[in-house]
Amino acid sequence: MYSPLLFFIVFHCIFLACAYSGWSNLNIIPRKTIQYEDNHVITFKEKGVWNYSTMLIREDLGLLVLGAREAVYALDINNISIAKSKVLWKVTEEKQKECTSKGKHPDIDCRNYVRMLHQMNDGVMYACGTNAFSPTCDFITYGDGQLKLEGKQEDGRGKCPFDPFQRSSSIMVDQDLYSATSLNFLGSEPVILRTSSSTLRTVFKSSWLNEPNFVYMDMVPESEDSPEGDDDKVYMFFSENAVEYDFYNKLVVSRVARVCKGDMGGQRTLQRKWTSFLKARLDCSVPEPSLPYIIQDVFHVRHKKWRKSVFYAVFTSQASSTDRSSAVCAYTVTDISEVFSRGKFKTEVTVEMSDVKWVMYNGELPVPRPGACINNAARSSGIMRSLDLPDKTLQFIRDRPLMDDAVRPITGKPLLLKKGPLLTRLIVDQVTASDGQSYPVMFVGTENGYVQKAVNYDGEIHIIEEVKLFENAEPIDVLRLHQNRLYAGSASGVVQMPVSNCSRYSSCLDCVLARDPYCAWESPAQRCSRVATSPENAESNLIQSLKNGDATRCPTTAPVEPKIRTLILGNNIRLLCHPDSNLAQVNWNFAGKPLLYSNRKYTIYNDAILIYNASIADAGLYTCTSVEWAKGRDYIQTLAIYDLREQSAVVVTDKMITTLGILPESNTPSSDLHKPEDPSLYLKNQSFESKWIVMQVTLAVLSVMMACLLIWNLYMGHISLFMCCGRQPLKSPRNVPEREYMHTENDAVDSKQQTVMLCLTTNSDLEAPSFHRNTTNGEMPTDVHIFKYITDESEI
Template sequence: MSALFVLIILHGVLVACAYSAHNNLTPRKTVEYEDNHAITFKEKGIWNYSTMLIREDLGLLMLGAREAVYALDINDISVAKSKVLWKVTEEKQQECISKGKHPDIDCHNYIRMLHQMNDSVMYVCGTNAFNPTCDYITYGDGQLKLEEKQEEGRGKCPFDPFQRSSSVMIDQELYSATSYNFLGSEPVILRNSPVSLRTVIKSSWLNEPNFIYMDVVPESENSPEGDDDKIYMFFNENAIEYDFYSKLLVSRVAKVCKGDMGGQRTLQRKWTSFLKARLDCSVPEPSLPYIIQDVFHARHKKWRNSIFYAIFTSQSSTTDQTSAICAYNVTDISEVFSRGKFKTPVTVETSDVKWVTYSGEIPVPRPGDCINNAARSLGIERSLDLPDKTLQFIRDRPLMDDAVRPITGKPLLVNRGPSLTRLVVDHVTALDGQSYPVMFIGTENGYLQKAVNYDGEMHVIEEVKLFQNAEPVDVLRLHQSQLYAGSASGVVQMPSSNCSRYISCLDCVLARDPYCAWDPTAQRCSRLPSLPNDADGHLIQSLKDADATRCPITVTTEPNIRNLVLGNNIRLLCRPDSNLAQVSWNFTGKQLLSSDRKYTIYSDGILIYNALTADAGRYTCTSVEWVKGRPYTQTLAIYDLQEKSIVDVTEKIQITSGIVLESYTTSSGLQELEGKPSRPETQTGEGKWVVMQVALAVLSVMMGCLLIWNLYMGHISPFMCFGRQSSKTPRNCTERGYVCTVGTEHDSLDGKPQTVRLRLASNSDVEATNFHRNAPNGNVPMDTQIFKYITDESEI
């Protein structure tokens, strides 16, 4: 245990001294789900869209889900050209349930493997209710067809639909890494061919592994050593080389040779070329080894320039999850296997097995090597000819002492936040003629990040929310500048870059997107062609330096005039182009601070509470974005708040007897220019007093009118009030500036309605409406006098 801690601390100190951590990398731009303009596909009742096969020759994206395989149009995945269902039989489902598995989760057929065998036939495997099964599928005349030639899927496809596995089809031979039994306790790396090979069932070979990825590297091409092609496998497993108090996971890369045929007596029908080594992806701070989660093979015409990019996550149980991305050169991996030292188990006094560096004699041919010119010179033409000494060595010592280091010696990216789940990489030729690897990274909360490393500086260009719900990205593919992402609920297609998101020259250049450049002639951010040629130099792009000084001077921002109503809360919008920009607000030349209880400054605006006369004036929103030590300032918005007098808001009061009363009251309390909810608890006493005054005035008018009406109708004795007055005499009542005048009532003997004129005024002469009293003998039941308040001014 002490040796492990010393190793961890030493790594942490060395890396911390070498460079500063790039923690909390903030994407420069965030695109929400509503604005991603992505093409989606999902079908009701179908889940777990986690397997993809790109058939460029057919123009199809083959998609495997739970109990279904789809053929989607590769240019528009919303178009499903065909589908086949592959459901579990009732018998298999009952067997699955009887073994203790969940009927609605485990006991279905999850498509976990899709491979092309030739132009017309594909190989498909599914979990089939914990009974893995494979079959053949064809596409012709626009239709998919399941051939129903089912084969045993044990060792090819996992039993558990949620267990990681990997596979690759090479020359119609399937290489797979998964579990060989129902319990998942027998891991295997298998080749299904006329000469089938598999790994040895020993913890020194595979110790509870979690398989992540596998692919072939054509190392026989232009090889002066006459080497063989190799299949590389990436996985994590419990470490056997460390004495730790509990299980410690480590990341591995392993390899086998394509031409391996097993041994003659030792390692019969077993791999004779299996070797594994630890993958190192050290972060600055001391920590447990990071665990590999996904790998992308960036192939190159010259295989020696091929690179494996890998995502790692911490295995520490902390709420602040850390992820890292490291890149490995194929030649560095091959060098560790062909020239590195081996580890060997030794028994100590306590009968524990320790793994130490092997210092003895290494047999010839070298254990684990493919059959090459050196072996052929010894008369060894195939693995069956290898001597037992070499085979026994590899059987007992498959682990290398040296670890594989990343190309840069450190991670390309270290990020705290939601875990990174999937990764693809596109190499883009920019305007300067250089090729830059652009990484597209899926996250556990359904975002896709686009990042690029410029001479050791990691820059996250943007993040796009792919799915409406926060669900992990389970599969990610890249084909001809189109990205395809799958999750439990559906699939999304989107271009690798959408330059139209950059709305100005400054925004376009500071995005530092290798796909995009600003075109001053067209006044837009345009996508570069695959082979950019800007002979006259009119396009503007600056990736490493982020120099936007060539951008034309922006047009002066015109002020927006807004009305300010006393006592209201006012919100002014201002959205910066970049998450990296710092926004500041100025009012009449003075910077506003959130510490002032008068204001709250948000990421997209400012809220002014309880507007007063002193708050009228000019508000300016400015952003400053620092890039490579240079500040770039933009004026984003200007608002002129102009005080507006208290507006009389007309209200209507309706009585079911036919009486309509129109009055005017003052508005107060809230002015939301942009629809932000008010916070009345923050209003001052002055604002509340205005509201109270208006309410009391309206109530007084209504009570006065009601009293007059009841006196007139005789419901209240006049002696109960201020003395009986003739009903023929006009009466005036004054309450808080409101004058209520009731006109003379004229008796009608011809049966026509009797008319009374009521007049209300508030500081100005406002005509009231006539109302009619239709009730016979002037008796209107009080329970029918219902008042209706009209709050919509459009009804006045």
Template structure:
């Protein structure tokens, strides 16, 4: 029996291995470009939102963009130029009908263009949600104008009802393949082919179980096929798994395919797919977790289809705050192998209640279920799917799920990233100076960034991330065309070049970026775009992608220090901006690295802050960055500062200036001029300087208040003796003014008089509380208080 110590050690080993696996796949972009510096081209229609569909018309030089109730034809070279637009609004009747079903009138009950396809040189096919009533129409572009044909068709199964539900489609030989829903509630998912012979999937959970469709594309597998195989349409989606026993619904990622030549069955599976097969997609990280969920796919096509690759973005389905994303790549031949030679799963009943899915080990019907019509089938007299025997069709009707999962090419993700989730991706193949070709991935995120990444022999390197949108909004669509990247979100469309080599300011920065598009041009001494032909100027370019070897870079001249004045008691900020997020920034002060045992230094990303500067802080501060690539350290000096003590007289002048006191006037040979500000002067004062100024101001204010008080005492406006608030204490009754209070009977007059209480204190030391003119004659009050009204302010 194992001891607890054994399990603790085993768990620790597992954690170390998982940590090493995560760290080996870098997820930190080397350079971050903020929105203010992205230098992109943007487009946004007035009052139009949700730019989620794009169609590249290279023949017309257009980027056709579908949004909410609008379609735009943008210049593909400069999308800020809108050549034409067409509005496709919802009718008032449709909007009322949608609202009556409980949908939001301004959000759900609009027409979101969700599908755009080119049918031929002159006609495009488009579909929109149309207030939860999917509708399709034809659109043309002629004489520089977009035009809707007005030939509306039912869009159920082609376009989703819900504008925020995922769907996918592809046009092949003018046949539309689509994956969407057939009903208002979205509970009848379907993979549909709209053609003279329309086909769809079967309404069974073993076929589609609450799917979320992501991507669809064609692979021409009939080309150079010795088996005489058919072309395939592949679709990617996620759905609730039927093959796992789980306490809750478990979502898994799938890849499915159908044959283009499929015509359905004769009796079984009439008007249904006879070639529909699906398999699980595996893309898991080093840590045990729930299966990652597929979000987007991009096919990198090759002249030889067997070398084509599908790249896919996955996100974790864990509810924890530590979210992560992954990118996996799949070989087309590996997917095809699972469908053509893999085992099937079948459902069995256990204890007359539960249904389990297990591996099917029985004999397979002939022809193989789900296979396309090939030479072997034709030799047996089966020329089309209508000729397939019922035994084969019944098998595929009940068992469309494969037992084997499709594994990624490398056996693990190409990219693992924690933080904001990845949403969309496109991939470009770049041929570099050494003649090799590398796939460069452009991945969109949920907070509006695009990351450029490339895999060098198993090492994923994120070159940069660029913030495309000012707000943190999700990137909903990405397209790539002739070195230009197009991105769409809820607020607009952005166009950016795949590379901007001018961002790399030095040879070291250019080479260590390991950007396949860029190389350091030695004659011009700048980082420039790699020539289209690798032989052009090859000897004059410095580029090292796999190794990041920058030893060939020329030696740069030493950096001159920047002289700054040290103001005693001030806070001093010394900026230092590293060129790479992967570099470690170091500060050095006369022979020692900072921070050393002093609490007055704060080192942050863009510099260092020195608190309460003293004489001992004078000296030279050097900021360097160290970036490690393939075990080599590259050190670069970023900034040098010389702090020199400043005279205290300058501090006094600064306080005078702050208080508004005129500076001294000095006479020179050229005449009178205002004394110059010291070189260290800055409009942003330190907190210590502000405190000194505040103390001086308070002192001056106190002096002024004292002078004011003395002046009022001298003028007699204020008596040094106070009694009962505003009552004045007098020594003798003789000092009382003769005019006493008299009631005039006129309220207006009485209200204008100001009442003053004058008190006389006798030897008794008691204060009278009242005085009446009709007091008893025999009573001689010892204390007299006289209440008078003063009508003249001079009497105060």
């Protein structure tokens, strides 16, 4: 008879644990936030030019070649603010009129957006632009400090998108261009194309590509050290409408596909089509139930041994705008290759009035295996190239290019998972720390113009810092990494920044708790510096603790000297205190006693305290300390001490007020002085308290439900009061003698109302006094009739 209550209690505990775990995983706060005014980055932009979304690093020329709207720039790779050359690439009036006549905007759509830049073997660059919805490609050279457009225009259909805002991807492999985009004006013919002496493309079937959104493409040299004599492969990442799920609405899923570099198409079946095209679902599962997350960007971390290469990918939720979250998952080339080479296929079956469903194929596979590259086993059978493949193998892959198995991430779950502004682009840098280990540091661009630097330490997500790169909140469209420099492009400009600025860490405690693989504290020099990769770098001279965040080796800092400030009666006084970390809790003490946030005399911000209407009682010593928690330890640091002293002078000049740190009364309404300068700062300062609000509300609601369930069980007799509090069982109105239960009908109604009130006000601080003794006469309220049967044991 106790099973309903026990089940509810167990469910209650599990729900709270899961909710807190999900909350802590998603609401990750960057340790430092660098605003636009303090980012110290190098910027390039030109008036009237927009959409800096294509980059090509020419290390041999010392250039960052930048493609924008109707312009290509050659920037100094060490200082992008220096533009060495520029070439314009505008559309003709005829093309613009033609584009406008098709219903496109003349100043937005009907321009030439440079969407592709690739280097060829002879140093010439191959560029493609949208050209007013008429894609065109040309060659660009750089010589004598000048960029030059060769004027050898080629048709760009299938290489470059028609729509300037449609995603596409491409790569140049041995002078062959692999591209993924659309073949027509409407964007209804998606294609993965190889432009070479033997041009190949995908088949126009929904089972091959179903309204895809292409994201990334790269080559993996799988022929190296391959005992099977395998071929190199080109991998493509994209999202598309799933054909294998039966829903009323379209369900978008993420995919990874591959083709063989040596593919030449089929002899009769799949002529000039890929014979090695296979695709599989890319899984990046999050803890809470949700629709599949959609891939947005990919970065390939290459390794000398290709089997250890890793693809990092950014995913975003496809739920409503009120539940915006992003994730980063990582996949090894080996795991992806395993799904394609040994996994099961999906196949179409017709059921119930010609409805088509996709199920796992359990029949016998043709030989050679469909979708496989030409290897030693195929060559031993006389099949030397894809043109020699039998029709049975080609027909199978034509109808069944989809794998049944999904590719799982390395860790089985995301490396990074967070709510807030969506992540857009990502790059990863392998950093060797002072302990000799290599750590992958993720630089992730956001939709509001920030770059976040994050590391996953054995499953623990740590966001080292976030830097605002652009003045306006605009998405980061492209990220590139070269020799410890990060290049970011958006609609309005390009930014260059170092991967780490160790000088931002002002103390040993700040440096170590940052847990930045690039930085360590140098004890002799008393500064936070870049970790050298040379062997002579002695680890004993460096203090760095990445996984544990252990700053106990840091030397004791000198005591903070008090700053004397003058108190003027009636004024509002502000005392500054800047914490080193967003994760630190700021505490203020006055005369050795803590100041509470609820005190109406003060307003405590993230970086200051405001004292209203100062009086003589406010004079004294104010101490600001920060407490930062790291891996089970609290690190307390004194940030500032103020000695507030009374001044008898009544007239104080504005200059003196500014010097003393006192808010001026002139030109500032008194009401304005009592308003927070930035409410967001106050909320941010309350992070350690406000983060429990959700949990407290949930606990309160569930506790009320438990209380109601308990009272219902008492009322129904499922459990007795004796079992709960050690008294005799409570007699219900059902078994009380008539002489003991002589309430009127109105009393019965009141009793029910009291019972309902008891359920509704459980765990309420406001209503709780009504269930204690009367404060006026020390007696119980007479209208709560049910208490008679609890306290009056003589009648029982």
